[in-house]
Amino acid sequence: MGTTQLETAPEPKYWHLKTVLSEALDSEFAVGEILPNERELAARFGVARATLRQALEQLELEGRLQRRRGVGTTVAPPRVGVAVDPARHTWPGAPGDDWQPVDAVESSEVPAAVARLLELTPGERVHIVHRSRVTHGQPVAAEQLYVPVRTVPDAAVTGTDAPARARAVLRALQQRELEGQDRAVELGSARADDARELDRLPGAPVLVVTTRYFTDGRTAAVALSTYRADTCRLTFGDNESEAGVPVLAG
Template sequence: MPTSPLPLPQLSRLSADGPVRDGIPEHGRVPRYYAVKVELLAVIAELGEGAVLPAERELCERFSVSRATVRQAVSELVLEGRLSRRQGSGTYVAPPKLVQPLALVSYTEGLRRQGIAPGRTLISLERRAAGAGLAADLRIEPADEVIHIERVLLADDERVGLESTYLRASKFPTLLEVFNPEQSLYAFLREQLGVVFDGAEERVETVLATPREALLIGTNPALPMLLMHRVSWGPDGEPFERVRSLFRGDRLSFMTRLGRVE
């Protein structure tokens, strides 16, 4: 069955003040898959978190469309984190996305505020030469050593991200011997070493995971990911930490609070 557009009047959920209004072209016609996607959002809301989505054949009959149309609509909702597929089980309504604040708080603190248990699985804990790019960010020499901590990030035992932290080795000479990689690094630095985080610069972008990253996180390599780069410094203005955090775009979102500019 061809994917022809549906006239706007047939789609009651596509109201001018609705949350999906931006998806409607000015000519007022939308592709069939998008119309089904909008209707599925209402189905998802009615079913609730954890419910099984009706079978593909049932959805085809309900919306009078082809299987290809239903599959495209469902695939987009999976990519957006509204639905989740379980191999051999079916498609389920996904839980709400986790919200990570864009602030000087750790991953641990951000999740605990939402009543979610954070966790980590250690991949690497080592000393290594900084190299040119990292040295420039930390204002050290390329041959200077950094401490590298790579961990898979968990939320209620679900893998949601991969974090690589690089610290000036000269500032933390005994870290490898005393740090427990299962705990919050920020809490350890503050409470045990008296480190003060005075500021940071952070950048967020969308990427696709590498095959290695997708394997560690347990996600589809085609799934969009949120990549966060952060460089932190202390009261003296000298940077001592660089973090590269890769998060599943279907499970995590970022939030910040903005003030009025005078």
């Protein structure tokens, strides 16, 4: 393959290398193809392996590469467009919602940030509904939906198995009048549970969408949805043909 020396550039060396590697991915490699090992790549581009790793990590973050256990680093397919709010004025679980309920538990232990958003009092109990989302046969997101018992009383939650309890919480939630919702998107790192469900390594880059649902003038529920940053392109609007806002599109 020969050796390609990088020209002196004002930007960090790994960033210039990332650009060169990206061009090589477009011209020399097919989707799913395994890249040469780090030693070979570092020799080809005349850089230290630490510089190469920085460039590879950036390309993984941008969705150009995938690192898979037991396989190596492969060229990633184009990102899948995932609509974040196809049903903007409905509760979770309403018709058209393609999330699948997995389980539901009741607890007084919730993340501090969620407790603040819900304005929980110490010891106040919350239904935690776990849901998953699959697109084109691959897991793309995991969600924890937090619903205070004051919003959905215990009596409304029935079911002999975990998915049934989750569906019961969602049905009870849909009986309330939804006054509005808002969303925020930020880059994060996969927690162990989310990484396992999404077939990623712990600490892998993810996109976290926080959604607040309002009724009776206060926050009635909060959803933390964790999307794979390497395979997802989040879209906003009823469909991808609208002028939405793609997040980290590759």
